[in-house]
Amino acid sequence: xxxxxxxxxxxxxxxxxxxxxxxxxxxxxxxxxxxxxxxxxxxxxxxxxxxxxxxxxxxxxxxxxxxxxxxxxxxxxxxxxxxxxxxxxxxxxxxxxxxxxxxxxxxxxxxxxxxxxxxxxxxxxxxxxxxxxxxxxxxxxxxxxxxxxxxxxxxxxxxxxxxxxxxxxxxxxxxxxxxxxxxxxxxxxxxxxxxxxxxxxxxxxxxxxxxxxxxxxxxxxxxxxxxxxxxxxxxxxxxxxxxxxxxxxxxxxxxxxxxxxxxxxxxxxxxxxxxxxxxxxxxxxxxxxxxxxxxxxxxx
Amino acid sequence: xxxxxxxxxxxxxxxxxxxxxxxxxxxxxxxxxxxxxxxxxxxxxxxxxxxxxxxxxxxxxxxxxxxxxxxxxxxxxxxxxxxxxxxxxxxxxxxxxxxxxxxxxxxxxxxxxxxxxxxxxxxxxxxxxxxxxxxxxxxxxxxxxxxxxxxxxxxxxxxxxxxxxxxxxxxxxxxxxxxxxxxxxxxxxxxxxxxxxxxxxxxxxxxxxxxxxxxxxxxxxxxxxxxxxxxxxxxxxxxxxxxxxxxxxxxxxxxxxxxxxxxxxxxxxxxxxxxxxxxxxxxxxxxxxxxxxxxxxxxxxxxxxxxxxxxxxxxxxxxxxxxxxxxxxxxxxxxxxxxxxxxxxxxxxxxxxxxxxxxxxxxxxxxxxxxxxxxxxxxxxxxxxxxxxxxxxxxxxxxxxxxxxxxxxxxxxxxxxxxxxxxxxxxxxxxxxxxxxxxxxxxxxxxxxxxxxxxxxxxxxxxxxxxxxxxxxxxxxxxxxxxxxxxxxxxxxxxxxxxxxxxxxxxxxxxxxxxxxxxxxxxxxxxxxxxxxxxxxxxxxxxxxxxxxxxxxxxxxxxxxxxxxxxxxxxxxxxxxxxxxxxxxxxxxxxxxxxxxxxxxxxxxxxxxxxxxxxxxxxxxxxxxxxxxxxxxxxxxxxxxxxxxxxxxxxxxxxxxxx
Numbered sequence: 008x009x010x011x012x013x014x015x016x017x018x019x020x021x022x023x024x025x026x027x028x029x030x031x032x033x034x035x036x037x038x039x040x041x042x043x044x045x046x047x048x049x050x051x052x053x054x055x056x057x058x059x060x061x062x063x064x065x066x067x068x069x070x071x072x073x074x075x076x077x078x079x080x081x082x083x084x085x086x087x088x089x090x091x092x093x094x095x096x097x098x099x100x101x102x103x104x105x106x107x108x109x110x111x112x113x114x115x116x117x118x119x120x121x122x123x124x125x126x127x128x129x130x131x132x133x134x135x136x137x138x139x140x141x142x143x144x145x146x147x148x149x150x151x152x153x154x155x156x157x158x159x160x161x162x163x164x165x166x167x168x169x170x171x172x173x174x175x176x177x178x179x180x181x182x183x184x185x186x187x188x189x190x191x192x193x194x195x196x197x198x199x200x201x202x203x204x205x206x207x208x209x210x211x212x213x214x215x216x217x218x219x220x221x222x223x224x225x226x227x228x229x230x231x232x233x234x235x236x237x238x239x240x241x242x243x244x245x246x247x248x249x250x251x252x253x254x255x256x257x258x259x260x261x262x263x264x265x266x267x268x269x270x271x272x273x274x275x276x277x278x279x280x281x282x283x284x285x286x287x288x289x290x291x292x293x294x295x296x297x298x299x300x301x302x303x304x305x306x307x
Numbered sequence: 308x309x310x311x312x313x314x315x316x317x318x319x320x321x322x323x324x325x326x327x328x329x330x331x332x333x334x335x336x337x338x339x340x341x342x343x344x345x346x347x348x349x350x351x352x353x354x355x356x357x358x359x360x361x362x363x364x365x366x367x368x369x370x371x372x373x374x375x376x377x378x379x380x381x382x383x384x385x386x387x388x389x390x391x392x393x394x395x396x397x398x399x400x401x402x403x404x405x406x407x408x409x410x411x412x413x414x415x416x417x418x419x420x421x422x423x424x425x426x427x428x429x430x431x432x433x434x435x436x437x438x439x440x441x442x443x444x445x446x447x448x449x450x451x452x453x454x455x456x457x458x459x460x461x462x463x464x465x466x467x468x469x470x471x472x473x474x475x476x477x478x479x480x481x482x483x484x485x486x487x488x489x490x491x492x493x494x495x496x497x498x499x500x501x502x503x504x505x506x507x508x509x510x511x512x513x514x515x516x517x518x519x520x521x522x523x524x525x526x527x528x529x530x531x532x533x534x535x536x537x538x539x540x541x542x543x544x545x546x547x548x549x550x551x552x553x554x555x556x557x558x559x560x561x562x563x564x565x566x567x568x569x570x571x572x573x574x575x576x577x578x579x580x581x582x583x584x585x586x587x588x589x590x591x592x593x594x595x596x597x598x599x600x601x602x603x604x605x606x607x608x609x610x611x612x613x614x615x616x617x618x619x620x621x622x623x624x625x626x627x628x629x630x631x632x633x634x635x636x637x638x639x640x641x642x643x644x645x646x647x648x649x650x651x652x653x654x655x656x657x658x659x660x661x662x663x664x665x666x667x668x669x670x671x672x673x674x675x676x677x678x679x680x681x682x683x684x685x686x687x688x689x690x691x692x693x694x695x696x697x698x699x700x701x702x703x704x705x706x707x708x709x710x711x712x713x714x715x716x717x718x719x720x721x722x723x724x725x726x727x728x729x730x731x732x733x734x735x736x737x738x739x740x741x742x743x744x745x746x747x748x749x750x751x752x753x754x755x756x757x758x759x760x761x762x763x764x765x766x767x768x769x770x771x772x773x774x775x776x777x778x779x780x781x782x783x784x785x786x787x788x789x790x791x792x793x794x795x796x797x798x799x800x801x802x803x804x805x806x807x808x809x810x811x812x813x814x815x816x817x818x819x820x821x822x823x824x825x826x827x828x829x830x831x832x833x834x835x836x837x838x839x840x841x842x843x844x845x846x847x848x849x850x851x852x853x854x855x856x857x858x859x860x861x862x863x864x865x866x867x868x869x870x871x872x873x874x875x876x877x878x879x880x881x882x883x884x885x886x887x888x889x890x891x892x893x894x895x896x897x898x899x900x901x902x903x904x905x906x907x908x909x910x911x912x913x914x915x916x917x918x919x920x921x922x923x924x925x926x927x928x929x930x931x932x933x934x935x936x937x938x939x940x941x942x943x944x945x946x947x948x949x950x951x952x953x954x955x956x957x958x959x960x961x962x963x964x965x966x
Contacts, residue, residue: 009739037746038739040776158738160773164820187737242736261422261441262736264384264402278739280343280383280402281364288314289340291361291380296402296421298459299441 009158009170009185010038010278011265013246014286015151015253015305017272024048025139025147027286028154031275032135034282038185039156042169043138044130046181046248049149051124054087054099055178058128060118060167061096072096075117082109093131093141094166095120107176114175114204118167123179125250130155130169150307151253153246155183171248172212174219175203179250182218184211185278186243186263194238214245232256232302246276254304261299268294274305308358313347314340323349323750330355330374343383345743348376350751352680354393365402365734365743368395370680370751384421385734387414388747390431391679396504403440406433407733408675409450410719415504425452426733427674428469429719436506442481444471444515446674446729448720453497455508463515467522468721472497472512485518522724523707526560536568536865553796563797565704567869567879569697569790569832569855574805576788577839579936580846580929583945584916595911600920603850606688606757606780608825613757613780614666614688617646618906619844619921623831623854624670624690624761624783626652627677628705628714629792629869630858632659633889634878637861639663640891641898645906648687650852653703653728655717656682670761671748673702674728676718680751688781689748690759691735696789696832699763699803702728704793708872711881738773745777757781763789764809764832765802768816774826775817781827783852784809788833790855792879793870806832807846808939814847837908845924846940853905860901861894 012031016022028045036043061071068091075096079086084102091097102109106122113119121128129142135156139145155170174180188194188210195205195213203216217238221231228249235256242262247254255276257265268275268283275283280294297303309329316322322338323346329336330353337358341347345364348357354373361380368376369388376387380399387395389408397405400418409428416424419437426445435443438456445461447469457475464481471484472493480486489512501508531552539549556564605621607613614621622642627635629652639660642649648666655677656669669686671678683689694700705726715722735741749758757780762770764786774782786806791799804812810830817826830843831852840851859865862876869879877889913921916928930945931937937944 037742158742158773158776160738160769185737185739261403264740266383266402279345279364280362280381281345284342284362288342289361291399292343293399294362294381295400295419296440299422 010035010156011183011185012277012282013153013253015274021148024149024152025144028152029135029139030285031277031282032154032156034285035279036134036156039158041159041164042132042157043135044169044171045154046128046171047147047152048125055102057122058097058120060094063094078113110176121173126179128171131166153183153248168207168209172215174215177219182215182247184214184245187241188239189241252304252306256302257297259300266294266296268292308335308337310337312339319346346747346750349747366747404733466517471515474512483518483521484515487514487516489514524725533866533868536867563795565793565870566867567792568867570787570800575935577842579933580842583930599910599913605827608780611757614648619850621648621852623852624650624652626654628654631880631886633886633891635660637891637895640895644899645902673732683751688757690761692761694763696763696785696803697791698794698798699765702730706870709881742777764804767809767812771813771816772820775822783829786832810846811940837905841909841912845928857898861898
């Protein structure tokens with residue numbers, strides 16, 4: 008039960024992606040006041056970046072961070088730099104082992120939010136503006152990103168249940184989802200049998216894990232979106248992002264809204280046009296609503 | 308023409324108030340910097356022109372009557388929602404469900420339009436200059452859709468009546484839709500319409516109408532000797548005469564059965580709860596009402612004028628349709644005499660009902676049958692129906708015999724169909740859309756009256772949190788024991804959770820999110836007297852709502868044949884001859900006296916428990932009589948409080964004749 012937004016600039020450059028997404032999400036905050044999250048893509052970093060969710064209470068936070076550093080040491084990932092803001096703990100590490108094995112073990116013992124060289128996921132309870140105040144999202148410069156505002160329905164209001172979700176085991180891939188999957192448990196059990204672990208009861212996490220599984224089997228992102236539309240029951244409009252592209256998929260009934268705007272410079276997509284208009288105040292946009300049961304991707 | 312710069316308004320409510328003011332002065336308005344904001348112009352009932360220079364969001368021009376909207380660019384979902392007369396002309400594209408629930412007037416989209424355009428429309432014309440996305444004319448009941456371009460999948464899905472003209476290609480037809488030849492005059496009428504809006508079109512049209520294969524159930528249930536509810540419900544095992552009868556009838560009709568009333572199987576109930584304290588200090592009955600406050604206000608959370616009830620009791624929503632006009636009048640009068648509220652239910656508002664009731668809740672259902680802005684503006688509260696305890700997840704059913712010309716006119720549907728109302732709202736497909744719909748409704752009544760939600764009890768703990776976060780003023784929560792005028796027995800008996808589970812989950816859910824005590828809980832489903840009401844309040848409700856008990860007080864003989872339409876006492880019927888047997892004056896007084904008995908019971912118990920206000924009773928005053936009730940509510944299990952009156956003793960007297 009949510010609002011989603013995504014933006015991608017077609018030409019390489021440094022754009023105020025953070026500010027853009029804050030404006031868009033603020034425009035549809037009425038769709039979800041509980042939590043807000045961003046998946047932001049900037050310049051590729053040399054070292055692997057990991058972000059965790061840790062408690063905000065000082066003693067518990069210290070313990071959680073100690074636990075994470077022990078975990079990292081166990082996998083011979085040496086910390087180059089670290090930072091702890093809000094409910095998060097971010098590290099840059101030297102690591103050249105098997106990423107899948109590494110993240111699988113870490114995820115079992117800590118609340119890992121994202122892993123990659125270009126992706127950063129920032130999410131917390133509160134509105135877009137509140138999250139910005141803590142994390143300075145508006146300072147982020149990059150090429151593209153997706154975002155989400157959430158009204159918690161089935162699952163509790165906790166930062167880890169906020170979107171975006173990282174596609175477990177695959178660096179730099181994230182999703183945001185608006186809707187409700189009705190065959191959640193069936194699909195979750197199927198994926199669990201294939202060795203995936205779920206860390207929330209949020210149906211949107213399943214979208215991320217599903218796509219990760221498809222990509223692991225060598226499918227293209229487009230193929231994965233195509234099969235997702237048939238495999239997933241329920242209502243959904245979701246966005247997915249990789250270091251070079253963003254894409255969407257929409258259910259057969261078009262039950263969840265999504266509006267698209269494209270010009271020579273950019274693609275902007277959001278649950279409602281009111282978000283798109285935040286980028287072009289006072290202008291009437293030539294926007295379109297994608298058809299039911301369709302998907303598409305755009306590349307940098 | 309005056310100009311309103313919407314960027315100067317952080318709040319759409321103030322802008323709409325301004326537009327309505329200009330409307331009253333007959334002054335047309337131009338809106339600049341609309342920036343796709345929602346609910347622009349909602350609630351306007353004056354014939355002015357509103358020009359929007361740019362794009363508008365959801366519900367643009369919705370819930371209006373007589374106004375003319377011109378939007379330069381695009382609109383979001385539900386442009387022209389439910390307009391009665393007037394026009395909405397969109398220069399660009401429209402999102403999903405353009406022209407939803409139209410009752411007249413004209414909606415023109417010059418560009419393309421999104422999915423489910425014209426869903427549940429009843430009259431008027433929806434015209435699209437470009438292409439229409441899937442399910443154009445979904446569940447439409449009447450009116451005309453003109454599509455100059457192509458139409459995507461499932462054109463006319465489950466339409467009951469009306470006409471869809473497609474100038475381009477039709478990808479495929481929906482359920483129960485068929486292509487027919489144009490009638491004489493069709494083309495001229497379309498040309499005249501297109502000319503008026505300066506739309507160019509060369510060529511001809513394919514006409515899609517209802518194929519008439521699904522408007523009535525194929526098999527009709529044979530008439531059989533009715534089994535009175537209290538005999539019917541007494542069975543405690545699963546293999547008995549009732550099951551036998553059910554199998555016989557299903558062997559004839561080959562489908563699910565439909566009946567009135569609620570779940571009859573034994574489930575945990577307020578009867579399984581007792582008051583823990585001694586009531587030995589109860590005084591003489593004549594003074595029971597003195598010194599006890601029963602007055603209850605419902606729905607002032609956001610500054611709307613709350614319902615002001617003389618006691619924490621409402622009359623449950625029951626439609627004109629399921630019930631006869633006479634009964635709705637009697638209920639409205641009884642509510643006034645007892646200082647409580649009446650509720651329209653699904654079938655629209657009757658003038659007589661409005662006059663008789665001091666406080667009237669207007670209910671909006673998925674089919675928008677009888678729904679309109681003018682009646683909203685004379686209601687004392689607005690209620691969005693999501694589902695009900697008798698049949699969570701399903702729409703209402705009204706069998707053909709009750710769908711008379713008078714009733715069909717108020718609802719805007721064809722005469723004589725087996726009406727199966729949609730199970731979902733066209734514009735509420737999640738809690739996120741619901742927020743915007745709530746804004747639209749509040750705009751239409753200038754935020755003056757409370758906004759509630761009616762929900763059948765299923766996953767209450769989740770649902771109640773959504774209701775709180777979305778900002779409802781009150782919730783009517785309806786348990787498994789709730790009754791109805793018609794539903795399939797499978798759903799009546801097997802879907803939902805008992806009313807005591809519902810209140811407990813609601814209270815627990817609200818506590819989990821640290822909600823303040825400002826969203827009022829109205830519990831219903833099996834509330835049969837003032838004793839039940841006090842127990843429910845002690846469990847955490849602010850108010851209860853009674854339907855079945857009121858109707859029984861007002862002459863119902865509980866034969867459960869409400870759906871047939873031949874009610875012998877003139878209650879659940881639209882047959883004038885049967886209705887003539889209903890004595891409004893007498894039955895209104897009977898119901899009034901029944902409500903007064905509830906008042907007496909509530910006051911007496913409150914006093915006996917040592918309080919001066921019924922809202923002071925609490926869980927501490929209760930014990931559970933069965934392990935099940937203890938498990939559900941967390942109340943202490945105290946079997947020693949069980950009384951040993953046989954349940955049959957006092958029930959036979961309830962089946963009395965009316966008239």
